[in-house]
Every structure is written in structure tokens, then in C-alpha cells.
Amino acid sequence: MEPDPSGASPGRVRDREATRQRILDSARELFTSEGYSQVSSRRIAAHAGVNVALINRYFGAKRGLLAEVIAEDAVFPGIVEGDPAALPRRLAEHIATRARGEGTPLQRALERSAADPDLQSVHQERVRAAIIEPLTAVLGGDDARLRASMVTAFVLGLGAVKRVEGATALAGHDPDDLVARLTRIIACCLEPGG
Amino acid sequence: MEPDPSGASPGRVRDREATRQRILDSARELFTSEGYSQVSSRRIAAHAGVNVALINRYFGAKRGLLAEVIAEDAVFPGIVEGDPAALPRRLAEHIATRARGEGTPLQRALERSAADPDLQSVHQERVRAAIIEPLTAVLGGDDARLRASMVTAFVLGLGAVKRVEGATALAGHDPDDLVARLTRIIACCLEPGG
DNA sequence: GGTATAAGTAAACAGTGTTGACTTGTCAAG
């Protein structure tokens, strides 16, 4: 079942960086196809043809491995840049696309297990750094952070609902209607003042 | 540290229902003060002065125990009932109150560990049964479910953001402003048509 | 009083992430 029958013999050359990368690759592959908590450290190590202890040696803990895998993944590739007025539309289209089941395979996989204590704290850092902060910066104004939080809430919540209702809940509608709806709501989240 | 020095002696009377309740009480108490995944089955059992195996005998698994504890907790106590037009306002006020750090102690505790696969799956069932379904029913119309999903997304997402940003992110604003904002966004989520 | 039946228990299972002591390959200096 575990691949890597070749090249993983105990007598391979000792290359720190190559081994590190091999672990990282195995982790990404397994996390992507099976989720985070479903994959044990020992399985990742076996898949990489490497001893379990190396995971902790190179990444501190399983959680560190996850953090590094997630860090490679782009969340909102350059969506906050560009005309702020059209931001709701851009965001809506991006979300609608992801709602149809597309989006990074890793993201899809992690959405399934998006709840581990490990995953959560890593996710928190990422949400703040990759969504809230850029949004706040691009918005400007006293209540920029609050408005950014509202949008972020909606975006994150859609992921949660998708998990509860199944992908069809959002994807089973007319794409244009969905985009229009999302655009309207996001714009509403962004509106300044009480 | 673990209380219950009295009344938990091995020679106590054998009362299935009383024992069940004792486990349930211990679980609620520990979950509330420390979160879900931080409390092990053995600790719950010890606290209840009972053998670990009884947890699985009476609740199937630790997850079942959690489900029963959560089920006792009211999510939206009768908010969907009443005038549908004022629903956004009622919901907004409820959320704003919870945003200030109030809300069930259990809810606050579980929000911290709100990531465990167990907790998540139990939560999913609860979100559907206690939020999405009633909302869908009260809304009516072709896209009732979709509109309910939008509101649910926003509500759940606010919880997630609160976890990321800390409670102050939402609570550190003028209450009236916050309620007005939330009301507007929720109303927007509920609007029919694309 | 004896006995069936349920309540409760002890001990083990199979798994997890993690750690420290150990071995071994590699590469540079003598």
C-alpha cells in the first residue's frame, strides 16, 4: 500500500535536505488524500521510507509538519489587490468556484478534518495573516478591522456550512445567482458605519 | 484534585440511572471547565467514581457522552419563533450578547476546543437540527434553504472569527453599532433572489 | 435460601505523538 519501494533503502545517501523534503512530500500527499488526523506520524514516516523520529527532529512535532504543508498553499491568490470597489465580486467568484468542489486539493482535504486542535491553531494564524490582515489593510478607516472580520466570518462560515450540508448545498444552484447573492452579502459586510 | 471522596465507594448501591447521571454530570462539569479533548475518558470516570468501561457501556463512546451533554444545552432558545420580519434583529441581539463573552459556559468552553473531529461531527448534527432546519422552515419559498444557509454561515463564521481574533474583536465596539451592523448583514443574507 | 440477571470492574488491546540513547554513514584533517 505504501509506495516508495525503491530509493528508500536504509543504505541511501544521507542528505538532510532531501530527507526533509521527502517527509514534506509524503505528508502533503497523505494529508491531501486522507485528511490530517486520519494520517499518523508513523504512516507518514513509512511512506517517506524514513524513521518516525525524524519527523520530530526536523519539524518539532506533527503539528509543525502540518504548518509547513499549509504554508505552501495559497489561500486567496492576489484577490485583495486591485480595485477595492470590485472586491466583493472577486471574492464571491472565488468562493463560488471553491463551492463547486474546486480549489486546492489540500484545502478540500483539510476542510474535512478542519477541526483538530492542531489544525485549528495553525489555521488561526493563517486566517489572520492571509485574510483578515490584508483585508484590513486594503479597506482603511476606523472600522476597517471590524468590516474585515465580518467578511471573514461569512467566508469561513460558508466553509463550515458546506461541511454540514454537503457540497451540493451551495453548488446545486445557478452559478450566476449564487455569485450575485454572495457579492451582495459581502458588499453588505463591507459597508461602513452601524 | 478529583472530588467525590464520599458516595463513590465501591460498595454503593447499584443504580443504573443514577450512575448514568453521575457520569453525565462529571462530563458536563469537566467539559465546561477544561474543554472536550483535554479531558480523557479515564478522568471523567475517576471524577464520577466509576469505572471507565461504563462510559462506553452507557454512551457508546466518549463522543456519545459529548452529544448528550451538548444536547442539554440550548442554542437559539426560541429565536426563530415570532415575527419573521424582526428575525434579523432578534438574531443580531442574541449574537451580540454572546459576543460579549456571555452565553452558556459550556459553549464558551467548547469554543476553545471547537476543533476536535468528535466535537465537530456532533456539532454538525446540532447545527443542522437546531439552526438550519428551523430557519428553513420559518422562511419558506424556493430558496429558503439557501437563505438559511447564508445566515447560518455568517453566524457560525462569527464564532470562528471570535476564536481567531479574541473576544475583544467583536465585543470592543459600541453595542448598538454592532447590533445594527449584524442586523443589516443578516437581513441581507435572508433577502430572496439572486 | 438459591439463583438468574444486571451492574460494575480489571486488564488488556491497539493505537497515538513524542523522546532519549544508541548506531552508523560521511567527510575532513592528520
Next chain:
DNA sequence: CTTGACAAGTCAACACTGTTTACTTATACC
């Protein structure tokens, strides 16, 4: 060419987890 140092890699154990099986024991009925 050999030797020695240091990093890379390994092994076995630790301290847990939730869960199950086989067992003991108290209670209630005949």
C-alpha cells in the same frame, strides 16, 4: 590511507489515548 568527529538515521521505550472482552459481584425475584 587511516582516524576521528559530527551529523544523519534508527530503535525501543514512554506515557498517553479510546475501546473491548472476560470476569466478578451485588441485587431482586422465585
